[in-house]
Amino acid sequence: xxxxxxxxxxxxxxxxxxxxxxxxxxxxxxxxxxxxxxxxxxxxxxxxxxxxxxxxxxxxxxxxxxxxxxxxxxxxxxxxxxxxxxxxxxxxxxxxxxxxxxxxxxxxxxxxxxxxxxxxxxxxxxxxxxxxxxxxxxxxxxxxxxxxxxxxxxxxxxxxxxxxxxxxxxxxxxxxxxxxxxxxxxxxxxxxxxxxxxxxxxxxxxxxxxxxxxxxxxxxxxxxxxxxxxxxxxxxxxxxxxxxxxxxxxxxxxxxxxxxxx
Amino acid sequence: xxxxxxxxxxxxxxxxxxxxxxxxxxxxxxxxxxxxxxxxxxxxxxxxxxxxxxxxxxxxxxxxxxxxxxxxxxxxxxxxxxxxxxxxxxxxxxxxxxxxxxxxxxxxxxxxxxxxxxxxxxxxxxxxxxxxxxxxxxxxxxxxxxxxxxxxxxxxxxxxxxxxxxxxxxxxxxxxxxxxxxxxxxxxxxxxxxx
Numbered sequence: 403x404x405x406x407x408x409x410x411x412x413x414x415x416x417x418x419x420x421x422x423x424x425x426x427x428x429x430x431x432x433x434x435x436x437x438x439x440x441x442x443x444x445x446x447x448x449x450x451x452x453x454x455x456x457x458x459x460x461x462x463x464x465x466x467x468x469x470x471x472x473x474x475x476x477x478x479x480x481x482x483x484x485x486x487x488x489x490x491x492x493x494x495x496x497x498x499x500x501x502x503x504x505x506x507x508x509x510x511x512x513x514x515x516x517x518x519x520x521x522x523x524x525x526x527x528x529x530x531x532x533x534x535x536x537x538x539x540x541x542x543x544x545x546x547x548x549x550x551x552x553x554x555x556x557x558x559x560x561x562x563x564x565x566x567x568x569x570x571x572x573x574x575x576x577x578x579x580x581x582x583x584x585x586x587x588x589x590x591x592x593x594x595x596x597x598x599x600x601x602x603x604x605x606x607x608x609x610x611x612x613x614x615x616x617x618x619x620x621x622x623x624x625x626x627x628x629x630x631x632x633x634x635x636x637x638x639x640x641x642x643x644x645x646x647x648x649x650x651x652x653x654x655x656x657x658x659x660x661x662x663x664x
Numbered sequence: 665x666x667x668x669x670x671x672x673x674x675x676x677x678x679x680x681x682x683x684x685x686x687x688x689x690x691x692x693x694x695x696x697x698x699x700x701x702x703x704x705x706x707x708x709x710x711x712x713x714x715x716x717x718x719x720x721x722x723x724x725x726x727x728x729x730x731x732x733x734x735x736x737x738x739x740x741x742x743x744x745x746x747x748x749x750x751x752x753x754x755x756x757x758x759x760x761x762x763x764x765x766x767x768x769x770x771x772x773x774x775x776x777x778x779x780x781x782x783x784x785x786x787x788x789x790x791x792x793x794x795x796x797x798x799x800x801x802x803x804x805x806x807x808x809x810x811x812x813x814x815x816x817x818x819x820x821x822x823x824x825x826x827x828x829x830x831x832x833x834x835x836x837x838x839x840x841x842x843x844x845x846x847x848x849x850x851x852x853x854x855x856x857x858x859x
Contacts, residue, residue, distance in 0.1 A: 414804075
């Protein structure tokens, strides 16, 4: 019998995601933008990026005080009231209740990291309660001298002996909707993304992989989409310090035959 | 104008309320039949799994009410899918407003399922798409889809060309999240409010 070759069509675009670090309700490490009055205000900065063509936003709260939950809730509420693209909130989400508060204040997704590693059931609980699309699993990884990539916790301060691929696959099976993969070897170095491990995860998992850490030039983004087949790329300081403007990056990617939303 | 968002256990319906606030529309969430019937516009959102969403509707007899509504109704994402007659997602009988079957994306293709992200809509028609340029981008998150059909007012390519928006009489459905689709989504929501 003749089998018909399926030629799938797709207009789905690659996503560019600025990440805003938040402390006590203010953005960290943002510098002055002429276009906006207060780059320290996460909502103003987020709205500016949305206007520039960012496809999603990630707000990562690094506040360590007991007031954290309240400020995060207020922040989500203000973002939802002003920004018309999807946004993820992360940083210290450790229970269904934390996530529920964020959802009810307009967050489209939450990112979870250490809490999910310590209690993998949290992924399933969140997926069952709010849907997998709500659950972004953030994994911080480091390549050790044995060549393997290992999971790190607590913002990279705590090593584990769990392989990145093992944890990512388990998290997918538990119900994670996307993986946000940050290479500690590459983060901040601006020498490019971790292409090999990104490609491994992106080709092995049926869920989207967001590459993070190392994007310094437009060529780096081209490589992470073309070579590593990432579904999205996240960066912080290169956008905040105006080293790369999002419209320029998208035009560049478009010219290099990468499908982006223009 | 009275705008009601149908309230049932179907994930993130607050997002829709926020999106309407951003275009200056104060919508109320309700599962009360009289409140829904008296609305000028009804929004039927949905995120999550079809059979549990149907069960949630059945708890308040909303599955009987929705097909009888006379005012413009907009189903979003799973809301659009539930307006069809059947979904392959856990073989669920749905509301039957559109005589259509919701299918699962072919996972044998090299594309990821669910589709997550921005994709374009084309072959646009109906007042819902007024002033929306061809090939505008919208934000999608879904594993199930409505195949091409005569009710389509927008088409999108993922695995195959499929109906990303549908219209019949006073019933409208969009597969994408209009509430999260930047200026394009706002235009579509404004168009719906102007129907």
